[in-house]
Amino acid sequence: WSEKELQKLHKAIAAFPKHRSGFWQEVAMAVGSRSAQECQGKYMEEQQGKGSKQQPRKTTSGKPEKKDNSCLDPADQKEAVITARVGTLKRKQQMREFLEQLPKDNHDDVFTATPFQNRRVQV
Numbered sequence: 001w002s003e004k005e006l007q008k009l010h011k012a013i014a015a016f017p018k019h020r021s022g023f024w025q026e027v028a029m030a031v032g033s034r035s036a037q038e039c040q041g042k043y044m045e046e047q048q049g050k051g052s053k054q055q056p057r058k059t060t061s062g063k064p065e066k067k068d069n070s071c072l073d074p075a076d077q078k079e080a081v082i083t084a085r086v087g088t089l090k091r092k093q094q095m096r097e098f099l100e101q102l103p104k105d106n107h108d109d110v111f112t113a114t115p116f117q118n119r120r121v122q123v
Contacts, residue, residue: 001042005031009039 001009012030016023024036031039080098084090 001034005033006042008032009034009042012039013043 008031009027012027015030016026020026024040027039028034028036034042080094080101082091082094082098084094
């Protein structure tokens with residue numbers, strides 16, 4: 001596995017919702033040069049080895065990605081506590097911080113469920 005392939009793999013895993021069927025096929029399409037079984041095997045291998053060693057990550061852009069950091073070191077980050085009063089700007093900022101810390105792909109979307117998938121809803 002090359003560095004570019006590993007970067008594509010990690011970005012694709014972070015981008016796609018894990019609960020959908022065909023997740024590994026979508027990841028393999030995003031990586032391009034590997035099959036779904038190879039991507040899944042590499043990801044599982046990294047997850048098994050993660051407890052014993054940490055691989056240094058290189059980011060090409062200047063800003064760090066928040067998704068990767070929240071997945072890698074949850075113990076290092078402090079829990080966002082909402083202390084401001086309702087209706088204040090500080091409350092909005094604290095709520096935004098709190099919601100950014102929540103996992104983004106572990107929720108079920110009501111409208112992607114099977115009965116609602118092909119139904120048009122009038123708004």
